[in-house]
Amino acid sequence: MRDFSADHRWLSINTATVRVQWKLDCIIRECAQRGIRAISPWRDQVAEIGLETAAAIVHDTGMELSGYCRGGMFPGATAADRKQALEDNRRAVDEARTLNAACLVLVVGALPGALQGRVAHKDIGRARNEVHDGIAATLDYARSVPMPLAIEPLHPMYAADRACVNTLEQALDLCDALDPQRSGALGVAVDVYHVWWDPKLQAQIERAGNERLLAFHVCDWLVPTRDLLNDRGMMGDGVIDIARIRGWVEQAGYAGYSEVEIFSAENWWKRAGGEVLETCIERHRRVV
Numbered sequence: 001m002r003d004f005s006a007d008h009r010w011l012s013i014n015t016a017t018v019r020v021q022w023k024l025d026c027i028i029r030e031c032a033q034r035g036i037r038a039i040s041p042w043r044d045q046v047a048e049i050g051l052e053t054a055a056a057i058v059h060d061t062g063m064e065l066s067g068y069c070r071g072g073m074f075p076g077a078t079a080a081d082r083k084q085a086l087e088d089n090r091r092a093v094d095e096a097r098t099l100n101a102a103c104l105v106l107v108v109g110a111l112p113g114a115l116q117g118r119v120a121h122k123d124i125g126r127a128r129n130e131v132h133d134g135i136a137a138t139l140d141y142a143r144s145v146p147m148p149l150a151i152e153p154l155h156p157m158y159a160a161d162r163a164c165v166n167t168l169e170q171a172l173d174l175c176d177a178l179d180p181q182r183s184g185a186l187g188v189a190v191d192v193y194h195v196w197w198d199p200k201l202q203a204q205i206e207r208a209g210n211e212r213l214l215a216f217h218v219c220d221w222l223v224p225t226r227d228l229l230n231d232r233g234m235m236g237d238g239v240i241d242i243a244r245i246r247g248w249v250e251q252a253g254y255a256g257y258s259e260v261e262i263f264s265a266e267n268w269w270k271r272a273g274g275e276v277l278e279t280c281i282e283r284h285r286r287v288v
Contacts, residue, residue: 001243001246001247001250001251002250002255004258004284004285004288005285005286006285007035007285008035008036008281008284008285009037010256010257010258010284011036011037011038011257011258011260011280011281011284011288012036012037012038012039012040012064012066012257012258012259012260013027013031013036013038013039013040013259013260013277013280014039014040014067014069014217014259014260014261014262015027015039015040015041015042015045016042016069016261016262016263017260017261017262017268017276017280018030018273018276018277019042019045019269020269020270021269021271021272021273021276022273023045023048023049024041024045024046024048024049024054024057025049025053025054025057026273027039027041027045027273028054028057028058028061028063029057029061030273030274030277031063031277032061032062032063034277034278034281036277036281037062037063037064038063038064038065038066038257038259039063039064039065039066040065040066040067040068040069040101040105040215040259040261041054041065041068041069041099042069042070043068043069043070043092043095046095046099051095051098051099054099055098055099058099058100064100064102064257065096065099065100065101065102066101066102066215066256066257066259067101067102067103067104067105067150067189067214067215067259068092068095068096068099068101068103068104068105069105069107070092070104070105070106070107070152071088071089071092071093071104071105071106071107071138071149072089072105072106072107072108072109072134072163073085073088073107073108073109074086074089074108074109074130074131074133074134074135075109075110075111075112075126075127075130075131075134075164076112076130077112077113077120077121081112082130082133082134085109085134086134086137086138089134089138090138090141092104093138093141093142093145093147094145096147097145097147101147102148102214102215102256103147103148103149103150103187103189103214103215104142104147104148104149104150105150105152105189105215106135106138106149106150106151106152107152107154107162107163108131108134108135108151108152108163108164108165109127109130109131109134109162109163109164110124110127110158110159110160110161110162110163110164111123111124111127111160111161111164112127114160114161115161115162119160124159124160124164127164128164128165131164131165131174132174132177132178135149135151135174135178135186136178139178139179139185139186142185143183143185146185148184148185148186148187148214149185149186149187150187150188150189150214150215151165151171151174151175151186151187151188151189152171152188152189152191152194152215152217153165153166153167153168153170153171153188153194153195154166154191154194155193155194155195155197157228158228166194167195167198167200167204168188168190168195168198168200168201168204168205168208169198169200169204169207171188172188172204172207172208172212174186175187175188175208175212182209182211182212183211184211186212187208187211187212187213187214188208188212188213188214188215189214189215189216189217190205190208190213190215190216190217190245190249191216191217191218191219191261192217192218192219192220192240192242192245193217193219193220193221193232193240193261196221196240196241196245201245201248202248205245205248205249205252206248206251206252208252209252209253210252210253210254213249213252213253213254213256214256215256215257215259216246216249216254216256216257216258216259217258217259217260217261218235218242218246218258218259218260218261218284218288219232219233219234219235219260219261219262220232220233220234220235220236220237220238220239220240220242221233221238221239221240222237222238222239223238223239226266227265227266229263230263230264230265230266230269231263231264231265231266231267232261232262232263232264233262233264234262234264234268234279234280234283235260235280235283235284235287235288236283236286236287242287242288243287243288246258246288258284258288260280260284262276
């Protein structure tokens with residue numbers, strides 16, 4: 001297991017962590033000034049400043065991208081909806097390639113309309129079939145670019161509205177079905193917030209192996225959690241044994257960035273951006 005205590009060489013910042021404080025161009029520069037070598041930006045943040053501008057700043061600062069957020073949301077109420085999702089995912093693949101991201105993270109989607117409070121149907125099995133077909137179609141294009149796709153299983157509390165793939169085992173079953181040769185074109189993003197509770201987690205990380213482990217995200221699970229989406233904790237403030245999980249992914253061959261991804265409407269988004277980044281650096285060295 002790598003020793004992170006002396007420096008933050010392997011720290012990446014998911015730009016959602018300071019999205020309220022700064023626009024993307026400022027986030028990149030603030031990270032670079034602190035010796036943070038990698039980020040994972042969100043598509044809306046890239047669109048806000050323009051893809052070409054974002055790519056230029058990434059190039060000029062020497063910043064790496066541990067991932068790009070996000071593709072997915074494949075299920076749709078109609079064939080037209082599903083076609084539109086595939087077209088949007090192709091654009092996401094192209095954006096990720098322009099930015100030279102390590103992978104495009106997929107939040108796969110769930111029951112159509114649930115995010116808007118108007119569920120089109122309640123057939124989660126249908127949604128999972130549409131996820132399979134959507135990833136398959138996107139993978140065909142992503143291979144040609146090339147851009148690896150990382151399926152991110154989300155905590156079961158998001159099964160209705162954001163992702164009907166809720167365990168690492170489910171995600172790896174999709175990988176085995178769509179990329180049985182383990183080519184590196186399809187893998188998983190392991191976010192401790194979503195999978196820490198899973199009794200099969202260690203075994204499934206071993207199953208994934210180096211070829212499937214494309215991204216590793218860290219934050220913490222607070223007790224109590226006041227908001228299911230926007231109350232993530234800073235590493236060390238909650239109940240997740242982050243270092244143990246990192247040990248498992250590294251034992252399986254992962255040697256990439258630990259990406260801090262924190263949504264925190266009542267705490268970290270209310271603090272100065274510099275304080276947040278400095279705390280990420282300190283906790284990465286001490287807790288991750």
